[in-house]
Amino acid sequence: xxxxxxxxxxxxxxxxxxxxxxxxxxxxxxxxxxxxxxxxxxxxxxxxxxxxxxxxxxxxxxxxxxxxxxxxxxxxxxxxxxxxxxxxxxxxxxxxxxxxxxxxxxxxxxxxxxxxxxxxxxxxxxxxxxxxxxxxxxxxxxxxxxxxxxxxxxxxxxxxxxxxxxxxxxxxxxxxxxxxxxxxxxxxxxxxxxxxxxxxxxxxxxxxxxxxxxxxxxxxxxxxxxxxxxxxxxxxxxxxxxxxxxxxxxxxxxxxxxxxxxxxxxxxxxxxxxxxxxxxxxxxxxxxxxxxxxxxxxxxxxxxxxxxxxxxxxxxxxxxxxxxxxxxxxxxxxxxxxxxxxxxxxxxxxxxxxxxxxxxxxxxxxxxxxxxxxxxxxxxxxxxxxxxxxxxxxxxxxxxxxxxxxxxxxxxxxxxxxxxxxxxxxxxxxxxxxxxxxxxxxxxxxxxxxxxxxxxxxxxxxxxxxxxxxxxxxxxxxxxxxxxxxxxxxxxxxxxxxxxxxxxxxxxxxxxxxxxxxxxxxxxxxxxxxxxxxxxxxxxxxxxxxxxxxxxxxxxxxxxxxxxxxxxxxxxxxxxxxxxxxxxxxxxxxxxxxxxxxxxxxxxxxxxxxxxxxxxxxxxxxxxxxxxxxxxxxxxxxxxxxxxxxxxxxxxxxxxxxxxxxxxxxxxxxxxxxxxxxxxxxxxxxxxxxxxxxxxxxxxxxxxxxxxxxxxxxxxxxxxxxxxxxxxxxxxxxxxxxxxxxxxxxxxxxxxxxxxxxxxxxxxxxxxxxx
Numbered sequence: 001x002x003x004x005x006x007x008x009x010x011x012x013x014x015x016x017x018x019x020x021x022x023x024x025x026x027x028x029x030x031x032x033x034x035x036x037x038x039x040x041x042x043x044x045x046x047x048x049x050x051x052x053x054x055x056x057x058x059x060x061x062x063x064x065x066x067x068x069x070x071x072x073x074x075x076x077x078x079x080x081x082x083x084x085x086x087x088x089x090x091x092x093x094x095x096x097x098x099x100x101x102x103x104x105x106x107x108x109x110x111x112x113x114x115x116x117x118x119x120x121x122x123x124x125x126x127x128x129x130x131x132x133x134x135x136x137x138x139x140x141x142x143x144x145x146x147x148x149x150x151x152x153x154x155x156x157x158x159x160x161x162x163x164x165x166x167x168x169x170x171x172x173x174x175x176x177x178x179x180x181x182x183x184x185x186x187x188x189x190x191x192x193x194x195x196x197x198x199x200x201x202x203x204x205x206x207x208x209x210x211x212x213x214x215x216x217x218x219x220x221x222x223x224x225x226x227x228x229x230x231x232x233x234x235x236x237x238x239x240x241x242x243x244x245x246x247x248x249x250x251x252x253x254x255x256x257x258x259x260x261x262x263x264x265x266x267x268x269x270x271x272x273x274x275x276x277x278x279x280x281x282x283x284x285x286x287x288x289x290x291x292x293x294x295x296x297x298x299x300x301x302x303x304x305x306x307x308x309x310x311x312x313x314x315x316x317x318x319x320x321x322x323x324x325x326x327x328x329x330x331x332x333x334x335x336x337x338x339x340x341x342x343x344x345x346x347x348x349x350x351x352x353x354x355x356x357x358x359x360x361x362x363x364x365x366x367x368x369x370x371x372x373x374x375x376x377x378x379x380x381x382x383x384x385x386x387x388x389x390x391x392x393x394x395x396x397x398x399x400x401x402x403x404x405x406x407x408x409x410x411x412x413x414x415x416x417x418x419x420x421x422x423x424x425x426x427x428x429x430x431x432x433x434x435x436x437x438x439x440x441x442x443x444x445x446x447x448x449x450x451x452x453x454x455x456x457x458x459x460x461x462x463x464x465x466x467x468x469x470x471x472x473x474x475x476x477x478x479x480x481x482x483x484x485x486x487x488x489x490x491x492x493x494x495x496x497x498x499x500x501x502x503x504x505x506x507x508x509x510x511x512x513x514x515x516x517x518x519x520x521x522x523x524x525x526x527x528x529x530x531x532x533x534x535x536x537x538x539x540x541x542x543x544x545x546x547x548x549x550x551x552x553x554x555x556x557x558x559x560x561x562x563x564x565x566x567x568x569x570x571x572x573x574x575x576x577x578x579x580x581x582x583x584x585x586x587x588x589x590x591x592x593x594x595x596x597x598x599x600x601x602x603x604x605x606x607x608x609x610x611x612x613x614x615x616x617x618x619x620x621x622x623x624x625x626x627x628x629x630x631x632x633x634x635x636x637x638x639x640x641x642x643x644x645x646x647x648x649x650x651x652x653x654x655x656x657x658x659x660x661x662x663x664x665x666x667x668x669x670x671x672x673x674x675x676x677x678x679x680x681x682x683x684x685x686x687x688x689x690x691x692x693x694x695x696x697x698x699x700x701x702x703x704x705x706x707x708x709x710x711x712x713x714x715x716x717x718x719x720x721x722x723x724x725x726x727x728x729x730x731x732x733x734x735x736x737x738x739x740x741x742x743x744x745x746x747x748x749x750x751x752x753x754x755x756x757x758x759x760x761x762x763x764x765x766x767x768x769x770x771x
Contacts (some may be wrong), residue, residue: 099294106260167211206483219253347557350522489519595748
């Protein structure tokens with residue numbers, strides 16, 4: 001074993017960064033740096049932990065790269081056509097199962113929410129009808145608090161990783177970042193039931209974000225590659241014991257989650273492409289579309305079953321959530337000015353929403369770090385606050401007569417519009433606050449009557465949902481952002497329509513849809529996927545030009561102030577996410593300038609004690625293997641060996657007393673699947689190894705398990721170019737080799753942490769003004 005230069009995919013960081021810069025001017029500083037890499041010992045101190053859900057966990061990178069070891073090549077070349085067919089067939093079978101399971105979970109989620117929240121509102125409405133207003137509030141708030149505490153307790157004690165939306169975590173996973181329990185079965189369980197309880201509790205949260213996480217968890221569970229513990233060791237399943245295939249399945253699961261939440265199969269595919277996935281290819285597009293189609297078919301069949309009254313208080317249902325097919329948009333040039341105004345203001349409000357959510361999340365993080373009891377206390381406070389808003393604010397709204405001809409259906413949708421009103425009248429604010437989120441959105445999207453919702457009602461409801469949406473996101477319950485944003489945006493859009501009055505010929509329901517689109521664009525910064533999702537939600541293709549215009553304007557305006565909400569959350573959580581573009585200051589550095597050192601390398605035939613020492617003393621996950629004389633004429637880079645493969649090799653104890661090449665024997669003793677990645681992080685640890693003193697003095701041949709074709713860049717390549725290459729190839733390790741001969745064959749290793757701003761700018765603070 002030799003100490004040369006770095007691999008810094010650590011579990012824990014440490015050490016102070018030493019900076020060799022002497023000047024403040026970046027160009028003169030870089031010109032004076034000579035020779036390249038002739039620097040002092042440097043250690044990467046970027047954080048190796050991140051917030052997942054409501055708890056801090058250690059993180060590490062995923063191995064999306066194809067590891068071409070001798071064992072892998074032997075297995076790949078020996079596969080027969082029938083085995084290749086089995087692999088392809090299983091891919092599509094798993095995509096089918098993901099679609100089926102996600103569609104079923106999405107239906108059960110809606111069924112449970114509609115019934116729990118519906119019976120809660122029926123009880124409240126019945127008490128109010130009998131003038132028992134205080135008992136009605138006690139029942140309403142009490143049920144909400146019990147449901148919210150139940151959801152908070154599940155997240156606090158069973159699976160903290162299930163708290164929040166889950167979309168930032170899924171997005172980070174597909175970028176190559178893994179963390180404890182991010183897609184575990186316990187997280188799936190809590191995500192499903194916690195989301196049902198939180199939404200039923202009346203909190204201003206949605207079930208759409210959690211459904212994306214749920215779909216990803218289902219895909220991960222199905223793609224574990226079998227389990228020896230439960231006897232699922234069918235030979236076909238082992239083909240998926242790698243991060244690369246699991247990544248594709250999880251992408252399908254995330255798309256299926258959107259399809260299940262919005263009944264939007266095409267929108268689900270585009271969401272995965274535009275927002276979730278980092279790497280995409282045409283074959284994955286087909287499987288993702290197939291998965292979302294299956295999800296939609298399952299939902300359609302189950303919803304048709306419920307239309308016969310077999311599902312209790314389950315809502316109107318249908319493939320389209322908010323049907324606006326009856327609204328035919330005809331607009332003039334003056335109407336386009338109103339649409340532009342909605343887009344501009346929506347972008348401003350969306351960016352402001354992101355700003356406040358970021359601040360609130362940072363405060364809640366401090367509370368959540370104090371322990372489970374504080375998380376549950378915060379959930380209780382927010383639940384009581386929401387209940388007071390929902391029950392108390394409608395009392396400040398006057399009763400208005402029901403629309404003519406609709407006295408028997410007053411209000412149009414909902415259970416609680418009769419708050420302290422005489423027959424033939426209704427409380428329009430109660431029909432929004434004392435209702436499920438889906439029904440409230442239907443009321444806002446309604447095109448029946450222009451004056452169904454008063455201007456004062458819309459102002460109060462917009463202020464309430466805007467505020468509650470900000471303070472609710474971040475508590476320890478599964479919570480999505482789509483529905484709160486749609487609620488606030490639809491209210492704002494309808495308010496604009498009411499204020500414009502006869503100046504615009506557009507329908508009020510259309511104004512609501514455009515308001516929701518502008519708010520979504522201003523917060524989430526997606527365009528194509530949101531456009532299609534909204535069209536699938538409303539079942540009105542004629543709105544396409546207006547929705548496109550609003551989304552483009554709102555996104556452009558909001559981008560001038562801050563980033564999208566999910567990008568902000570990823571950064572706030574400390575996840576080392578690799579962006580699609582390189583930072584400008586990276587153009588002033590070479591790849592070798594940010595490598596940490598000393599680098600630990602192994603010989604092709606290494607002493608067991610040296611390997612054990614390196615594994616115990618470092619958290620590195622990749623080690624260069626260098627062949628040296630007498631096995632080669634000069635030091636030669638053989639490849640890269642992974643920590644997990646070393647642990648399996650040492651655990652099997654196939655050692656020799658002398659330094660001798662025994663690659664052929666190893667190919668007969670091992671199978672490539674012996675080194676496959678186990679599911680759910682159940683791999684070997686250093687503490688699991690039991691080696692005697694005699695075994696520690698023996699040797700082991702590393703060639704059969706060494707990736708003989710790792711990706712390499714020359715040390716003079718610009719850091720910007722290396723960063724783009726690293727991301728596009730989905731790498732975990734990138735070897736840096738010398739430009740001139742006669743030096744060590746490898747001078748460093750780049751991992752994702754070496755591209756993080758805190759590391760690069762920590763080494764070279766002179767470049768901060770180039771950021």
